[in-house]
Amino acid sequence: MARRGRPGRDKGKGADRAATGGAEAKGRQGSGRGAGRGERETVSRPVGGGVAELLPDRERPHGWTLLIDGAPQSHVDLDDPTHLSFAYQRRLGHIIDLAAPPLQPLHVLHLGGGAFTLARYTAANRPRSTQQIVDLDAPLTQFVRDHLPLDPQARVRVRAADAREGLGRFPDGWADLVIADVFSGARTPAHLTSAEFLGEVRRVLKPEGTYAANLADGPPLAHLRGQVATAGTVFPELALAADPVVWRGRRFGNAVLLASALPLPVAEFTRRVASDPHPGRVEHGRALTDFTGGAAVVTDASAKPSPAPPPSVFENP
DSSP: OOOSSOGGGOOOOOOOOOSOOOOOOEEOSOOSTTSOTTTOOOEEEEETTEEEEEEEOTTSTTEEEEEETTEEEEEEETTOTTOOOSHHHHHHHHHHHHTSSTTOOOEEEEEOOTTSHHHHHHHHHSTTOEEEEEOSOHHHHHHHHHHSOOOTTSOEEEEOSOHHHHHTTSOTTOEEEEEEOOOBTTBOOGGGSSHHHHHHHHHHEEEEEEEEEEEEEOTTOHHHHHHHHHHHTTOSEEEEEEOHHHHTTSSOEEEEEEEESSOOOHHHHHHHHHTSSSOOEEEEHHHHHHHHTTOOOOOTTTOOOOOOOOGGGGSOO
């Protein structure tokens, strides 16, 4: 979920892909790496989650913003895959950076693919990493592949499957890092919010592995509190990053959850989030426990989708 406007001004994502579908592309084809700055045009195609569009970035010759039904989802610069334009993606990028010593390859599982922005980032910063993307929207995946091709040297495999179903196919202890960024119709599906789901995540992680999730909520932050409380039953170490206005319950927005069985690099994560172009705040420990306010743990039996963002979230500031 991000406000409309230039990617550099966006706040993040809370509305993402859905399930299936697909049709013919319309608009100009061949608008990838070979197109010039003045020649590129918007490309669109119906996909499972609605109508996908790729808008050229006027400030970056090979930069593109992915939108679904008009809501900005992701940004990619084919010339510089280490550039992360959206705030929530930068915070996830910090987690990728801190997951292991620099340049060390990782096994990364991405639940939700979007424009493959974080997989590209990982491949650029951690060569020889092995990455798997699970995304239910196969037409969207093909649309992205057609217009924003992955580096053929990147070791990235994409599976068309439901996130939880795909997660269940991975062996125990496979992943160094699991990143969940899954939305359907601007809401996180209910079955990806429960303790049982997080139990599967922990099974797939190595003992020292890290889980990161892009969450979205607004006042009174009941969903976010419940997600933190639920994660706390599976992972003993937690941290949460969000914009100050989201923390204060003044605006619907994104929060990035970081979880592990082992101590987290909270101090460095906090420093990086605070120094972003859109500075955020990180809470952990007792302060994060207090934030949950005794929220109930979410189970498969009680799970609900995350709340839908208000229409104003997608309006120009």
